[in-house]
Amino acid sequence: MTRGEAGPTLVLVIAVGVLVATGVTLLLERSLTRILLGVILLGNGVNLLILLGGRSGAAPLVGTVPASAMSDALPQAMVLTAVVITFGLTAFLLAVAYRSWYLSGDDEVQDDLEDRQVVRLAERNEVSTADLGGEGPDNDPEQVDPEPALRRLRRRGEEQ
Amino acid sequence: MTPALVPLPVVVPLLGAALTLILANRPRLQRSVSVLGLTTTLVVAVVLLVEAYRHGPVVVRVAGWPPPVGIVLVADQLAALMLVVSSAVTLCVLLYSIGQGRGETSESAPVSIYHPTYLVLTAGVTNAFLAGDLFNLFVGFEILLAASFVLITLGGTEVRIRTGSTYVVVSILSSMIFLAALGLVYAATGTVNMAQLAGRLDALPPGVRLALQLTLLLAFGIKAAVFPVSAWLPDSYPTAPAPVTAVFAGLLTKVGVYAIIRTETLLFPGGQVANLLMVVAGLTMVVGILGAAAQSDMKRLFSFTLVSHIGYMIFGVALSSVAGLAGAIFYVVHHITIQTTLFLVAGLVEERAGSTDLRRLGGLARIAPLLAVLFFVPAMNLAGIPPFSGFLGKLGLLQAGVAAGGTLPAVLVGAGTLTSLLTLYAASRVWNIAFWRAPRLATSGPPVRLPGLMVGATAALVLLGLVLTLAAGPLFRVTADAATDLRQRTPYVRAVLP
The missing domain is CATH 1.10.287 (Helix Hairpins)
Incomplete structure (x- = not known):
């Protein structure tokens, strides 16, 4: 052209x-x-x-x-x-x-909780509780890493 | 007669998609149309493979326009073999999803869009396999991507939207890179017909040629999830419904691998980037499988093994010898089948125990022995335990690597062996935790009867994996023949431009 x-x-x-x-x-x-x-x-x-x-x-x-x-x-x-x-x-x-x-409430791409959990285990140099035969505190990803959920709440608070 | 069959694998699913969309309120009829459409595709694909094996590539000029002006669809041995495997797998997954009741109108999916979208996805995959020019390949990719966007965000729940948005953005970016590469290829050569490009690209200055090759490789590398650009895959696949994840895992990355094989052999032979490909292949294998070892969810774990085993195929392409290419093609066929099966089994586990999280699973071998068998066979197959097809495929590739000689192939052979062992570790970890240990909360509830069609479809795919093992000899003959044709280039070019 x-x-x-x-x-x-x-x-x-x-x-x-x-x-x-x-x-x-x-x-x-x-x-x-x-x-x-x-x-x-x-x-x-x-x-x-x-x-x-x-x-x-x-x-x-x-x-x-x-x-x-x-x-x-x-x-x-x-x-x-x-x-x-x-x-x-x-x-x-x-x-x-x-x-x-x-x-x-927003259009931000959220973090992958499971990902961060694996990173956390690696940082603490631990194995997943599944490998030790138990059901430990890492059952619920939200509890292990509250940061993304908290960030969302904070942002919502700021808006109001 | 046979050339008339070539467009059918694209046209039949597309017509089926239109019909199922019209029949949205008639679920039974919708299901029959889908099954009939995919069965036809499978039959046509088998006929095309026999024809391509006996008499060379089958070419059809769309609307009668002679190439390079018109579009051509080419079913050579590689394309026909891919067609056969992909349509067999899509048919099994369709039956599985019918058994699961997917596609019915429900709260999470108010419109019955599963069947039309699934058929469009199939049409995109077959179009990409049959495409005789680069732009048609692009269109094939876009068809399958658009359909996959709908399937991965099916129901529009929060977690699917999150993972879906990653997938959509990464896919669009890779398409843009592909499109830019297309524009540059046309500017440099004045054609997008692959047979004609094969001649014209050779005449370009080496620098320009290398730049075009690397741009295309990057675009296909993202789609195939090769290591530095693979991080999107384990993040986006696991949350989709089981049959969707299964068909994505089996087919979509392999379309990228197919595009890499096609362009590296037909358009850019000579192995200028062989060393680069070997390095990324090795990294893909090792990094992928180390990721799998760390996961505590079945679906995520198998997404990582999926990335890891793409490395084997890239290794075969990098070797660019007949043995290497034959091994790579065999491995693609094996991996499509096995990876899909494993995701279907993960779906069955989810159906039975309500979760695929390893922390919640246990004792499945005692509670559901049939399920355990359905898992064990493909898992060992993936890990490459003799005598399964996974072992034969890896053996073929490693032998080709040893035959190539040199330091880098030797390192890759080591990496391949290590990856195979680590895959065994990851697979047996799932086995030990989910199947072998004592039952857990999630698995100790009242027994759930799994729908027969779901189990049947999964068993059919497990059997297909075993057939690949038994028929490995003839299959290797076909792939070696296809690899010879790919290396020579003349059968393809002569069939398109007589």
Whole structure:
């Protein structure tokens, strides 16, 4: 679309760079809404990148211009598919973020309790009580590590 | 006649999905449509495998457009073999979930969306296997991912949303990387048809070629859960319903492995990144299995063994010899079957005892002897105890590693043996705690009758694992043949571009 004899337009290359960079930065956040914005920016950046891969020129309609002056239609077709797919995935992610907010009061991705429990055992250099044949205090993950639940409560308190 | 069969494994499940969606209020009819659709897929897959083995790759040009302009679907031996195993496994898991009553309208899943989504997932998997160009492979991945998003957050409970959001974000990121790689491949070569790419990529400057190879490898590596980018898997799989976890564990990562095998052999032969692949393969095996040893939940433990054993397949690809590739393909077939079986058994344990937490389990061998047998056989198979197929697959790979010579393959052979032993440790730990010790609170309640269909489907998969063991000789012949074709590249390229 935008690649002449001299190669792709610099403006578009920079646009791809900026979109991807901001998208990745937002993806590293913990709140699903920001991640969603990151996915949108990243998706647009990558779609522009695909467009850069084709030749630029006039609209590829038979009979309007000679074939050598036409733009490459294939990247445009691929981008069209990719845009639809990105759109669908974004919509699903938005639904997940909404559901998360509905259930837990915020859209932050929570810690995995089981994970932290294993880390804790490793830090204390102990084996799981299951290996010793008992049912010890690590039965209930919430009790072993109250931190995430407390953090959620605190955040809710701040909001009110 | 046979080329007309090639699109069926994609089209039949998709049509089935549409039908089951229409029949949302008729559960019995919905179930029959799903079972019929997947059975058809299985039969077609077997026919395609026989045809590909006898006469070479079966190619169909979609809508009659000749390649490289049109899209092609290619069923060579590798793709057909994957199709057969994946459709057999999906059919068994479908029967299991019907036995469990999944897909019925209930409070946790108000709309009967299980069957349509499951069929769409199957269509995505088969489309990825049959894809003859990179963009169609991408579309296959997206179909299966979109369906898997729905399945992993089924019911929308808090814990599933938490784990599901990790899975969704990681999957989208890997798709973006794949898409960027696709754009770059097209910009560099002007085509996305794999057969044509095989020729054109060779002509590129080595630096550009390596960059494209690494980008694609990263995208597929995330999907296949190879070590530095595998942390998402044990975090997101265990909370989904048992049949969903089982089919994800069996198939989705293997589609990533399939994509790695396909691109590394057809598009980027020559083993420029062999050393890198060997290092990540070794790390995947060892780090994964050490993670498994620390877990105290059955499903989480098996998620870690899943990651760990991906390493064996990557090792085979890294060797890139015929023996290595044949071993890798055999291992994929074995691992799809066994890993799915183990997750189905975990589901049965959950059904019987109400939990898969090892701290709550005990005495299952006495309470449910049949369940114990169903667990013991695939667990020992996974650990690689002779004479099971796990042992034969590992033996094939290790022999290929020894034959390759050199320091790094030798280290990998050591790592593979260590991983096998540690898998035995992890599996026997589950056995000792959940099955062998005295009954616990959770398991000492009144006996629960497990639905016959669930047990039957699991037993069928255990049997399939045993059949793989008995038929290992012929199967190795097929995989060696497929590996030879992959190494030569010409059968595939000539079938697509005559």
